[in-house]
Amino acid sequence: MNLLNMETEELYYEVTVYTENQVGLLSSIAGIFTRRSLNIDKLVVFPSEIPGVHKFSIRTHTTEEKMKQTVLQIEKKVDVIKAFYYEHPNNTQKEYEAVRKFLQGHEK
């Protein structure tokens, strides 16, 4: 991806965050998204396969530039072990679009 796209093109991202099991982490991680005006499209928090380590799975849409900085800011939290981001596999979006199109067809 070239630099220009990194700054302007909005994509869906899947963010995964591995943390210690500490009270208040959910709101402080969510707060980092709020501060940068990022919408959380989906959020799941659950114990990971590693004992004692919790996992956040967050979907958001933004530019890669912003995504990268946000993930670094999340990782900076003392109780956050690691954070990653992936370009969201667009299949789900394609499925939604197909469903919407199908429904629209029926409404007419």
Place this chain on the structure above:
Amino acid sequence: MDYVTKNKVSLSGAEILLESLINHGVDTVFGYPGGQIVNVYDKLPLYEDRLHHILVRHEQGAIHAAQGYARASHRIGAVMVTSGPGATNVVTGIADAMIDSTPVVVVAGQVGTKLLGTDAFQETDFIGLTSPISKWAYQIRRTEDIEWAVSRAFYIAGSGRPGPVVLDFTRDAQVGMAELKGTTCDFIRSYRPIPEPSEESMRIAASMINKAKKPFLVYGHGIILSEAEKELEAFLDKSNIPAGSTLLGLSALSTDNPHYKGMLGMHGNLATNTLTQRCDLLIAVGMRFDDRVTGNVSTYAKNAKIIHIDIDESEIGKIIKTDVGILGDAKHVLSRLTELIDKRESYDWQMEDIMCNAVEKHKVIDPEINPGEGYINPGEVVARVADKTEGKAIVVTDVGQNQMLAARYSRFAQSRSMITSGGLGTMGFGIPAAMGAKVAMPDRQVCLFVGDGGMQMTIQELGTIMQEGIGLKIILLNNNWLGNVRQWQELFYGERYSATRMVNPDYGKIASAYDIDYAFVEKREDLLPAIDKMLSDPTKPFILEVHVKESSLVFPMIAPGRSVDEIMLTSDESFEYGN
């Protein structure tokens, strides 16, 4: 240590907290008692030989004092307050310490665990309030967790990029009993405070430095925090690269150092801002490209490749696109880079700052600090104090014109001599921060420059100064205006002076009410004798009020949002390099 003997004795949570603070090197705590921390205060007299509590007059004073204490001494500041309003009153200082990377530990009382979340008297969600603005915020609910939490708090506050840590100390934990274990902390598995710099990135950077024709180095608070002053000096001596400082980096290099070219940014020197725009390589160390430094980011250092050295990965590439980012401790990275770079005697462009300095001296500096006649200028007062202290004092500032002038016209002979609220720009920071600095470094002169606005924001701390006999020197630059906002109104808002005129009290009467020595100066010939009188006894507090020119403006100035190329020398004259 008496831990061995006390090991088997159960202590109350309040005592364990105080023991732990002492165990982590705390000798002074700034605080204010209240209903949910009274159990801890009840035990304080037992520790008075080892722990000095300074009773402030408002909790905001406690946190700023702890910040001043930490910044002057390289120790960790400690604060103790009650729940609810006590806790919310320190929020400004926590945000200030976070953005300026100042290590402080705040212990706030909290209601009992059964009452949490019930809107109990003086209950507030302090963790929720402070987690976005602190490095770590933790609620202690059980007595047996106190030592663990305190040891982590001190480790986190002081390591890596320092910052404020909040301990929300519930009543149950204070009154419960547990054994004292002497817990310490130097490792947290989720936390890597000092990243290992990559040798490859340092080699690439060194080769860029060796090839550069017009290199320039900018440094910030990171140099002071990592105690890399000597390493920076050695790097500059070997490379002969000119250097500029951010506001918070001031005093890391002595102002007499031949490589030092001045301060960067909105009210920085012509030379540093011009070199930024004309260099072909910008080496940034321990600084974060604040917008007060960069102006319009899209034109900042437009001819340069950028090397950014920082301990905080989230800073690299946050504002300015970097060609090489080196993640690591400034002290370590600079000493390795010094090994890797070639020795250079000089650069062709090395004389470019001389022209800038000549223009700045003629157009800005001389008219400000040597006006000859008329009203006393605020910058003139700073310059005369710097003359008299020979740059050896710790300079503390409030926020606004007083701050910019103190930064521009002070001289610094040693590091940790400039304490100011940079990132947050907190008016009212000055008096308590200077108080903390003097408590930490009683043998140094501490000179505070404060305006009439900031003075009144935390003026209640004169009571603390009186009670504790803290010998700081308050230089009140009184212009009867909120000068910095007034400057913006004059230059950018059509001279509409909305809410910036300030009617002041009689500060002489205030000083006398607090039994603090005081002098008032409005004539130039009285200034030097008054400064001498003020400095004569470094152990006694003194307020020197100087009536300065009301419409004074701070120049040079880069207007907010404008490019670092567009420097105003006066209200109607801009600086053009080469003209």
